[in-house]
Amino acid sequence: MTVSRSRSSSVTGVSHQLRLVARLDRVRLPLWVLGLGGTIAVSALAVPPLYDTPEKVAGYARVVGTSPVSHLMSGRQAGIDSLGGIVANEISQFAQLGVCLMVAFLVVRHTRAEEESGRAELLRSTVLGRHAATVAGLAYGVLAAVLIAAVTTVSMLSVGLPVAGSLTYGAGLALLGVVHTAVTLVAVQLSSTARGALGLAGAVIALGYVVRGVGAVQDNALVWASPFGWAQRMDAFGGEQWWPALLLLAATALLLAASGWLMTRRDFGGGVLAARPGRPTARRGLATPFGLSARLRRGTALGWAVGLTLLGALYGAVVPSIPELVESNPEMADVVGAAAGGEALVDAFLAYIFLFMAVVSCGFAVSAVLRLRAEEEAGRAELVLGTPVRRSAWLGATAAFTFLVTAVLTVLMGAGLAVGYALGSGDWEHLTGHVGGQVAYLPGTLVVGAVAVALHGAVPRAGALAWALLAYVAVQVMLGELLGLPDWAEAVSPYSHLAEVPRESWEAWPSLALVVVAAALTAAGIAGFRRRDIASG
Amino acid sequence: MAVIELQDVVKTFGATRALDHLDMSVVEGEVHGFLGPNGAGKSTAIRVLLGLLRTDSGTVRLLGGDPWRDAAPLHRRLAYVPGDVSLWPNLTGGEVIDVLARMRGGLDEARRSSLLERFELDPTKKARSYSKGNRQKVALVAALASRVDLYLFDEPTSGLDPLMEAEFQAAVRELREEGATVLLSSHILAEVEALADRVSIIRAGRVVQSGTLADLRHVTRTTVVAQTARPAAGIADLPGVHDLEVVDDRISMAVDSDQLEHVVAVLSGLGVRSLVAHPPTLEELFLRQYGEDVQV
Numbered sequence A: 001m002t003v004s005r006s007r008s009s010s011v012t013g014v015s016h017q018l019r020l021v022a023r024l025d026r027v028r029l030p031l032w033v034l035g036l037g038g039t040i041a042v043s044a045l046a047v048p049p050l051y052d053t054p055e056k057v058a059g060y061a062r063v064v065g066t067s068p069v070s071h072l073m074s075g076r077q078a079g080i081d082s083l084g085g086i087v088a089n090e091i092s093q094f095a096q097l098g099v100c101l102m103v104a105f106l107v108v109r110h111t112r113a114e115e116e117s118g119r120a121e122l123l124r125s126t127v128l129g130r131h132a133a134t135v136a137g138l139a140y141g142v143l144a145a146v147l148i149a150a151v152t153t154v155s156m157l158s159v160g161l162p163v164a165g166s167l168t169y170g171a172g173l174a175l176l177g178v179v180h181t182a183v184t185l186v187a188v189q190l191s192s193t194a195r196g197a198l199g200l201a202g203a204v205i206a207l208g209y210v211v212r213g214v215g216a217v218q219d220n221a222l223v224w225a226s227p228f229g230w231a232q233r234m235d236a237f238g239g240e241q242w243w244p245a246l247l248l249l250a251a252t253a254l255l256l257a258a259s260g261w262l263m264t265r266r267d268f269g270g271g272v273l274a275a276r277p278g279r280p281t282a283r284r285g286l287a288t289p290f291g292l293s294a295r296l297r298r299g300t301a302l303g304w305a306v307g308l309t310l311l312g313a314l315y316g317a318v319v320p321s322i323p324e325l326v327e328s329n330p331e332m333a334d335v336v337g338a339a340a341g342g343e344a345l346v347d348a349f350l351a352y353i354f355l356f357m358a359v360v361s362c363g364f365a366v367s368a369v370l371r372l373r374a375e376e377e378a379g380r381a382e383l384v385l386g387t388p389v390r391r392s393a394w395l396g397a398t399a400a401f402t403f404l405v406t407a408v409l410t411v412l413m414g415a416g417l418a419v420g421y422a423l424g425s426g427d428w429e430h431l432t433g434h435v436g437g438q439v440a441y442l443p444g445t446l447v448v449g450a451v452a453v454a455l456h457g458a459v460p461r462a463g464a465l466a467w468a469l470l471a472y473v474a475v476q477v478m479l480g481e482l483l484g485l486p487d488w489a490e491a492v493s494p495y496s497h498l499a500e501v502p503r504e505s506w507e508a509w510p511s512l513a514l515v516v517v518a519a520a521l522t523a524a525g526i527a528g529f530r531r532r533d534i535a536s537g
Numbered sequence B: 001m002a003v004i005e006l007q008d009v010v011k012t013f014g015a016t017r018a019l020d021h022l023d024m025s026v027v028e029g030e031v032h033g034f035l036g037p038n039g040a041g042k043s044t045a046i047r048v049l050l051g052l053l054r055t056d057s058g059t060v061r062l063l064g065g066d067p068w069r070d071a072a073p074l075h076r077r078l079a080y081v082p083g084d085v086s087l088w089p090n091l092t093g094g095e096v097i098d099v100l101a102r103m104r105g106g107l108d109e110a111r112r113s114s115l116l117e118r119f120e121l122d123p124t125k126k127a128r129s130y131s132k133g134n135r136q137k138v139a140l141v142a143a144l145a146s147r148v149d150l151y152l153f154d155e156p157t158s159g160l161d162p163l164m165e166a167e168f169q170a171a172v173r174e175l176r177e178e179g180a181t182v183l184l185s186s187h188i189l190a191e192v193e194a195l196a197d198r199v200s201i202i203r204a205g206r207v208v209q210s211g212t213l214a215d216l217r218h219v220t221r222t223t224v225v226a227q228t229a230r231p232a233a234g235i236a237d238l239p240g241v242h243d244l245e246v247v248d249d250r251i252s253m254a255v256d257s258d259q260l261e262h263v264v265a266v267l268s269g270l271g272v273r274s275l276v277a278h279p280p281t282l283e284e285l286f287l288r289q290y291g292e293d294v295q296v
């Protein structure tokens, strides 16, 4: 008997794999395109009516085009003195981060997560090449990124923006997604868990984003250290240039080669790091609901702590340069109020950064709570609840740990920002003020986390709605007025009820009210959890 | 005294009726085998007993309490091993054992270490690096190391090798000697045959048969193979004779246990040359119960 080797290669079966992905995600992918692409399109369509005269366009270029917040969040957009540049600048933050996160989620889901669950093992036992899953992941990531980019370009064209600029912008966005698809494909080789891979990819995305922002504020070569910078320097709407696309493609090729190389060097189901033996017995504190909850999340919590502290520090380091920027730009000072001058601008900047970082930290809160869902589906909640541990204690301990860490993260972000500021300015006086400013936004974050607790407790299948709420809040923060949401829709975001510290002064009542809401939601979640069936393994 | 008492219990999942007026009882100090085809509702029943699922109707008593309402205090007195054990991948086996046993209210250190030895389990390995059988052993040790009144085992030995299977059987016997009650759901008939005092067979959410193995055998058929001097005419018409096959002078048939005496008498009238009769093996018993509708 001979085994036919003729058509068998390391990518055999890619088409089967892709068909499976298409079947599994026949709802998920359209939802991403609709949600992410739709929001981008709505925003793009909302911009032109706001800037319908040359004066308004010039005003935008003068104010926003020189604003450090805008530079930090969206980089320096080419052609900012034209409608195309304005549209690009307005949607960039959301569109770029959105595309990167989307490909990370989708690619991990179909590579490492499948492998971790053991489902991929079934597949690999069929006629499927070693690299088939990776190639399918690449194709899928590219497809998703191209779809979002296409929606973006079409919506730009539909409001009459220049063709060359619209195409270049879309191409930059798609390539950014492609690079991060490749980044994710490396991450899934390095980490043996889906969660770890997602964390790694997320960290690379965040780093690239922050580096581009800091480079843009300081207007230096740092922007060239980030894929976000490369995509932006294709200069859509401002004398398009295509050669930065080569950087994106070259990086993609290198990352893919690295991913393929790592793949051939590790075991199926394994990571690059080998497992070490651990303790033969448990520490005293581990055998409590809180201890176990904490242990299961400590790695994630540590990762977030490091990441958010650095994020705060990077943003803080930028702040001292703001007054100089204003002095060099008298018109800007006019807009923000001559009297207050630099200080008012700094406060507005800080208010935005605090809010932005608070929303980012919601990611920890929601993921830490919803991890319970995975625990339950894997049948591990059953193991714990088969002991005398009360349901209220199990959910309550997780909520308590999550809220505690969220508070610590908030303080760390504030402290990071304060230290970054102090290092940049040599002025160490604002330390407590900055920490306090960040803490002022904590009640909003707690409410988002508590919504996750309530959903998981009462309607576990709807747990993902907590992510939807977070996405909604993030959209509101990034796109702001552009969406033209009615007041009640604005009010869905808990942060909308808080004073914009330090631009506005802190108010006790709204903060207290949100803390009460968070407590009530948590209580509701626990009450629901005591009443429902526990899912099985 | 009944340690477990299920009366008229119904549990539905949407359109699926997993438990359909289930009645069952397990008395103190017995090892109760729990058998039934895939999807019959065994795991569902056990999860109802753990208070993880809320029943639609019927009464459930466990150790004298209501498992839904008094879940936590009752769990102090029981230990549970699921059939498909998922462990926290980044905890070691030793840590998992301690976490579960201590949450249950404490563990017997001497028993823990002797069980680790008996089951040849390395407690320093991370759970993600255990083989399936070893994962199963972690859950078994965690349960067996606790001294409780009731043990609920849902296919506890899936994935264990024969030596470990024997070790498990020995451990269950020791539990019984100590006076503990065991509910053992299993597809391994030899295991049930070796351990169970009584069994309940469940199909499509109801108990179709319950009793000691001897009882069950009694209501079923005995296989009879005989060679007779004279042709075995008329045997087919006797009451209680089924599946009759005649090849030359050799006949084989299944005989209802209560008609056995009469059939044997007729056979001896034909001049028996050889006679083999064996009660149904558990396997035959189950094939019958699983496969067709049963009239008890």
Ligand SMILES: Nc1ncnc2c1ncn2[C@@H]1O[C@H](COP(=O)(O)OP(=O)(O)OP(=O)(O)O)[C@@H](O)[C@H]1O
Binding pocket: A535, A536, B013, B016, B017, B018, B036, B037, B038, B039, B040, B041, B042, B043, B044, B045
């Ligand atoms: N959470 C659930 N949602 C919907 N249906 C369920 C759920 N859990 C169990 N079922 C259904 O209830 C029935 C009984 O399932 P159960 O797991 O109790 O069977 P089992 O006797 O343990 O089978 P096996 O021998 O395969 O373990 C099955 O039809 C199953 O599909």
Ligand SMILES: [Mg+2]
Binding pocket: B042, B043, B044, B083, B154
């Ligand atoms: Mg089962």
